[in-house]
Amino acid sequence: MLAWFIFWIAAIVAIGGQIPLIVAAWRLYRHPAPAPANVPRSDGRADLGWTLVTALATLALFGAAYLALP
Amino acid sequence: MAARKRVQILLLGLILTLATIISGGLVTISASAAACSSWPLCLEALSDSANPLVWISLGHRAIVALALLAVIGGVWAVWRSPETAGLPRWMALAAAIIFLSQALAGALLVWGVPAMVADVWHLTGALLAFGAQVLTFILIAIPAPATVERLSGRAAQTQRRLRGLAVWTAAAAGVAALAIGARSVAPELEMAVALPANSVGALSFAAFLSLWMAVEARRRLPVEAQTSALALALPRYSPLLPGLAALALIGWFIPAGGHLLSLTAAALLWAGAIAAAVAIQRAPLTFATATTTPATRPVSKWRMVVADYISLTKPKVISLLLVTTLTTMFITEAGLPSWWLVLWTMIGGYLAAGGAGAINCAFDSDIDVNMGRTSRRPVPSGRISARAAFVFGAILSVLSIVVLWVFTTPLAAFFAFLGIIYYAYFYTSLLKRSTWQNIIIGGGAGAIPPLVGWTAVTGSVSLMAVVLFAIIFYWTPPHFWALALVKQKDYARAGVPMLPVVAGEVETRWQILVYSAIMVAVSLLPVAIGAMSWIYLVGALVFGLRFMRDAWAVWRIGDQAAIWGLYKYSLLYLALLFVVMVADRLILR
Numbered sequence: 001m002l003a004w005f006i007f008w009i010a011a012i013v014a015i016g017g018q019i020p021l022i023v024a025a026w027r028l029y030r031h032p033a034p035a036p037a038n039v040p041r042s043d044g045r046a047d048l049g050w051t052l053v054t055a056l057a058t059l060a061l062f063g064a065a066y067l068a069l070p
Numbered sequence: 071m072a073a074r075k076r077v078q079i080l081l082l083g084l085i086l087t088l089a090t091i092i093s094g095g096l097v098t099i100s101a102s103a104a105a106c107s108s109w110p111l112c113l114e115a116l117s118d119s120a121n122p123l124v125w126i127s128l129g130h131r132a133i134v135a136l137a138l139l140a141v142i143g144g145v146w147a148v149w150r151s152p153e154t155a156g157l158p159r160w161m162a163l164a165a166a167i168i169f170l171s172q173a174l175a176g177a178l179l180v181w182g183v184p185a186m187v188a189d190v191w192h193l194t195g196a197l198l199a200f201g202a203q204v205l206t207f208i209l210i211a212i213p214a215p216a217t218v219e220r221l222s223g224r225a226a227q228t229q230r231r232l233r234g235l236a237v238w239t240a241a242a243a244g245v246a247a248l249a250i251g252a253r254s255v256a257p258e259l260e261m262a263v264a265l266p267a268n269s270v271g272a273l274s275f276a277a278f279l280s281l282w283m284a285v286e287a288r289r290r291l292p293v294e295a296q297t298s299a300l301a302l303a304l305p306r307y308s309p310l311l312p313g314l315a316a317l318a319l320i321g322w323f324i325p326a327g328g329h330l331l332s333l334t335a336a337a338l339l340w341a342g343a344i345a346a347a348v349a350i351q352r353a354p355l356t357f358a359t360a361t362t363t364p365a366t367r368p369v370s371k372w373r374m375v376v377a378d379y380i381s382l383t384k385p386k387v388i389s390l391l392l393v394t395t396l397t398t399m400f401i402t403e404a405g406l407p408s409w410w411l412v413l414w415t416m417i418g419g420y421l422a423a424g425g426a427g428a429i430n431c432a433f434d435s436d437i438d439v440n441m442g443r444t445s446r447r448p449v450p451s452g453r454i455s456a457r458a459a460f461v462f463g464a465i466l467s468v469l470s471i472v473v474l475w476v477f478t479t480p481l482a483a484f485f486a487f488l489g490i491i492y493y494a495y496f497y498t499s500l501l502k503r504s505t506w507q508n509i510i511i512g513g514g515a516g517a518i519p520p521l522v523g524w525t526a527v528t529g530s531v532s533l534m535a536v537v538l539f540a541i542i543f544y545w546t547p548p549h550f551w552a553l554a555l556v557k558q559k560d561y562a563r564a565g566v567p568m569l570p571v572v573a574g575e576v577e578t579r580w581q582i583l584v585y586s587a588i589m590v591a592v593s594l595l596p597v598a599i600g601a602m603s604w605i606y607l608v609g610a611l612v613f614g615l616r617f618m619r620d621a622w623a624v625w626r627i628g629d630q631a632a633i634w635g636l637y638k639y640s641l642l643y644l645a646l647l648f649v650v651m652v653a654d655r656l657i658l659r
Contacts, residue, residue, distance in 0.1 A: 002597075003597065003598045003599070003600060004598075006594050006597050006598045006607075007595070007598035007599075009591070009594070010591040010592065010594045010595055010598060011591075012591075013587055013588065013590075013591035014588045014591040014592055017584050017585075017587055017588040017591070018588075020580075020584050021581070021584060021585075024577065024580070024581060028506075028572075028573055028577075032572075033572060033573050033574055033577075035567065035571060035572045036562045036571065038562075038563075038565045039562060039565050039566070039567050039571055039572060040503065040504060040565065040567055041567075041572075042504065042505045042506050042507075042567050042572060043504070043505065046505060046507075047505055047506065047507050050505070050507040050510065050511055051507070051510075054510065054511075058540070058588075058592075061536060061537070061540055061592075061595075062595075064533055064536070065533065065537070065595050065598060065599050068533050068599045068600075069598060069599065069600075070599075070600045
C-alpha cells in the first residue's frame with residue numbers, strides 16, 4: 001500500500017513535471033531569447049526534441065517501476 | 071598532580087591497552103580463550119594440566135587487569151586536575167567504561183556466548199577504548215589555544231582538508247583493524263557482524279588516505295608551521311601513518327605472526343589518525359595567522375608537472391562520482407562486494423573519469439581560457455599542450471577499460487567506455503557548444519558511475535541501477551545551473567550557450583525548481599519498487615525537502631546567497647542520499 005502511494009505521488013510529480021519543461025522548450029523554440037553575439041544560437045527544434053526524449057524516457061522508467069511494484 | 075605525572079599515567083594506559091589488543095589477537099589465533107574455563111581468574115594455571123594455551127590466556131588476562139588499573143588511574147589523574155576540565159575528563163571516563171565492557175565481552179567468550187559476536191565486540195571495545203584514551207592524551211598534551219583566531223580562507227581550507235583526511239584515515243584504519251580481527255575469528259566468513267572480512271581493501275584505503283594527508287601536510291603547511299611546536303608534529307611525522315598502513319598490509323602476507331603485525335599496525339594507525347585529527351584542529355593557527363609572508367617550500371619542476379597532470383583528471387569532480395560508484399556497490403542484490411573488487415572498481419573508475427576529464431581539458435582549452443574559474447588549468451595556461459593532455463587522457467581511458475575488464479566485469483568496462491565517450495566527445499564536442507540542453511542531456515555522463523559500480527558487482531543491469539542513473543540525471547541541472555547562474559558572464563564570454571545565457575535568469579531559476587521537484591520524486595522510487603526501506607525513505611524525504619527549500623529560495627529570492635546555498639547543498643545531498651542507501655541496506659539487510 002505504501003509502495004503504491006509513494007509510486008503515484010512520485011509519478012504525478014515526475015511525469016507532471018515534464019509539462020512545464022516541454023512548454024518552456026516550446027516557448028524558447030517559438031520565441032528564442034536574444035543571446036550575446038558570440039554565443040551560438042541553439043537549434044530550437046533539437047532542444048524541443050531532447051526535451052520530449054527526456055520526458056518519454058522518464059515515462060518509460062515509471063512504466064518499468066509500475067511493473068515492478070510489489 | 072604535576073602535568074608530567076598525568077601524561078605518564080595516560081601514556082602507560084595507552085601502552086597497556088595496545089598490549090591488550092595484541093595479546094587478545096594472540097589469544098584469538100591460538101584459540102586459547104577456552105583454555106581457561108573460569109573467569110576472571112584462570113585456576114587451570116595452578117593445575118598440573120596447565121599448557122601453553124593456558125599461559126597465553128592467563129597472560130592476556132593479566133595484561134587486561136593491568137591495563138584496566140592504568141585506565142582507571144588515568145581517569146583519576148584527569149578528574150582531579152582542575153586544568154583538565156571538559157572533554158578530556160569525559161573521554162577518560164568513556165575509555166574506562168568501554169574498556170570495562172570489552173573485558174566483560176571477554177567473559178562472555180569464556181562462558182560460551184556466541185563466540186563470533188563476543189569476539190568482534192571484544193576487539194571493537196578495545197579499539198574504541200584505545201581511541202578514547204588517545205583523544206584524552208592528545209587533548210591534554212595539546213591544550214586548546216587561549217584565544218581562537220580567525221583563520222584565513224586558505225588556511226581554513228587546508229585545515230578542513232587535512233582534518234577530513236585524518237578522520238577518514240582513522241575510520242578506514244578502524245574498519246581494517248576490526249576486519250583483521252573478524253577474519254581471525256571466522257576466516258570462512260564473508261561477513262562478520264556486518265563487517266567485511268577482507269581487510270586488505272580497507273587497509274589500502276587507509277594507506278591511500280594517510281599518504282594523501284602526508285603529502286598535503288608537507289605541501290601546504292609552510293616551513294615554520296612544521297617546526298614550531300609539538301602540536302605541529304603532524305606534518306613531520308605524518309609519513310609514519312602510511313608507513314603503518316604498509317606494515318599492516320605486509321603483515322597480511324606473512325604466514326607466521328603476520329596477523330599480529332597487521333593488527334598492531336592497524337591499531338596504531340587508528341590511534342595516529344585520531345591524534346592527527348585533533349592536532350590539525352588545534353595546531354595550525356601559527357601558520358594561519360602569520361602576518362609576514364610565510365617561507366614557502368621550494369617546489370621542484372617534476373612535482374609541478376605531476377601536480378598539473380593530476381589536476382587534468384579533475385580530482386575534486388571525480389570524488390563525488392566515486393562516492394556514487396562506491397556506495398552503489400554496497401546496495402546491489404548480490405550482497406557485499408569483496409574489498410579487492412571495490413579497490414579495483416575505484417581504480418578503474420578514477421582512471422575512466424580522469425581520462426575523460428583530461429580529454430575534456432584538451433578539447434575545451436579555448437573555452438577554459440575565457441573563464442576565470444578554469445583559466446589557470448594546465449592547458450589554457452600553457453603548462454601542458456592540448457595534444458599531451460589528450461594523449462594522457464586517452465592512455466588513462468584505455469587503462470581504465472583494461473582494469474575494469476580484467477578485475478571486475480565486461481559490462482562495467484563497457485559502461486566506463488560509454489561514460490568516457492559520452493563525456494569526452496558527445497558532451498564536450500557537441501552538446502556543450504551547441505545547445506542549452508547541454509547540461510540536461512550531458513548529465514547522463516555523470517550518471518553513469520553508479521552503473522559501473524552496480525555492474526562491477528552483479529554483472530547485469532536492473533531497474534534499481536536505472537533509477538540511480540535517473541536520480542543523478544535529474545540532479546545535474548539544478549546543480550550546474552546554480553553554478554551557471556553565478557558564472558554566467560564567464561560562460562557568455564566563452565561562447566557557451568548555458569541556459570542563463572540564452573534564456574535568462576528567471577527561466578533558469580524556474581527550471582531549477584522543476585528539475586529539483588522531479589529529482590526528489592525520482593529519489594522515492596527505490597522505496598516504491600521495494601529496493602529500499604524506511605531508513606532510506608526518511609533520509610530521502612528529509613534531504614529532499616531541504617533541497618526543495620533551497621531550490622524554492624533560488625526561485626523566489628534568486629540572490630547570490632540562495633544560489634550558492636543550493637549549489638553547495640546539492641553536492642552534500644547527493645553524497646548523503648547514496649550513503650543513506652548503504653545504511654538502509656547494511657542495517658535492514
